[in-house]
Amino acid sequence: MYESYYGFSERPFQLSPDPRFFFASSHHQRALSYLQYGLDQGEGFIVITGPVGTGKTTIARNLLANIADENIVAAQLVTTNLSPDELLELVAAEFKITVTGNSKADKLQAIEQFLIGLNKQGKRALLIVDEAQNLPAETVEELRMLSNFQLDNKPLIQSFLLGQEELKTIISAPDMEQFRQRIIASAHLKPLNEQEVKGYINHRLAQANYTKEDLFSDDAFQLIFEKTLGVPRKINIFVDRLLLFGFLEELSNINCKVINEVAQEMSEELTGSLNSTSLENNRKSQPLLPNSTENVENIKNVLREVEEILEGSIQQKVKMTRYIDKLLKQKSRELAELQSNSTEDK
Known part of the structure; x- marks a missing residue:
């Protein structure tokens, strides 16, 4: 991919939670x-609660x-x-x-014996x-019941x-009062603010051993914040695509023009829809009238949207074809260098 082009030791914006890339914002x-x-x-x-993509799993992995x-x-x-x-x-x-056995009592007994065994080992x-x-609420309640396993007044x-x-x-x-009384601390994660987005991106670049400071222009971080709303998972998806675009276009710097162009390509991924809900509602609320001028306009609007989607898809395939071609040329050069070095050694 683009790692060697930018000098990364690995992809800095992977989606998989990795404790090495944990960024400690104030909330996190x-x-x-x-x-x-x-x-x-x-x-x-x-x-610990928070919106989708704010890093709850990453925190858990970091703790472990x-x-x-x-x-x-x-x-x-x-x-x-x-x-x-x-x-x-x-x-x-x-x-x-x-x-041993399939009943709930068998499972509880086996879990309790395991926990007692750990306790005897000092664990x-x-x-x-x-x-x-x-x-479901009844399953959360089952977790509370597991917390009742104790030995010498110590939870197992x-x-x-x-x-x-x-x-x-x-x-x-209302029926979860007993569970709430067992909660000793809680926190709610929020998206990153503008300054934290800059710190987050630079932190992940540093973890991938990137040493330069001019990959993103000064105003790029503000625009990335606006496009992703500070959600770490969206930042990862978006910046990963920016770097791929930069590699395909042989760019050494990612500026606002590039960000806007890529954001346009990724509008469906960043917004979560292409207004399909409103289109569907329009179809339900407006009956098809063959001779209706309004209906003709609706059909034209739908066709225009379909045309835009197809055009975007074609552009994406063209870019991917260029990427594959470039990657093959890069691999070919590397193979030629290896063969040349092997001949010189002989």
Whole structure:
């Protein structure tokens, strides 16, 4: 890809959460501090919420990567809509607990015996539940029941819940009072502000061993902030595409003109739609009238939008073809150099 062109040791804006690229904004640092505090306490629940793409999973990975206490045995669940029984099965699987029997009682007994065994070794269990907003209220309650496993008045397992804002609604329900009383800290992540976006981008570039300072113009960071709204995942997607565009066009600097051009190409990805909802609503609310001037205009508008989409798709394919051609030429040059060096050695 573009790594060698810009001198990166690796792609700096990958989507996969990587603790090495963790950027401690004020909100993220506070959330991480709460997680660490909860870990030190060894009991209760920690709840971290935030919009999609704000870095909840990255925080969890960062915490796991930096756990210095060898006596903490951690497991991470990425949940879907699990029933309480399915949750227990997943907990047993992640901690590699052997369960004899299929009843809920069998699973609970196996988990409890595992936790007691850890306690006898001077260890304790940490369960990190990601995407916790997908859990039904009764499954969240099952997590609370697991926290009742104790020995000598010390909890045997601790849970961290990471989820989108819907998780707040679940926990705030009247019948979740007992669960709320077990929460010892909570934090809500927000998108990055303009200054943090600049720091975030420069931090990830530095992690990829990029040493120059002029890759982005001074006003580029402000525009990237406006296009991505400061959401880290959108920043990763957008800047990754900017760098690919820069590589294809052989650019050494990414300026506002480039950013606007790429943003236009990526408008569907950055906004999440092409106004398909409003188009669909128009179709439902306006009956087809063959002789209606208004209907003819609607059809023309739809056709124009389809034309724009097709044109954008064609442009993207042309760019990708150019990229492949350029990559093949680059590989061909590298192969020729290797063959030349091999001949000289002989």
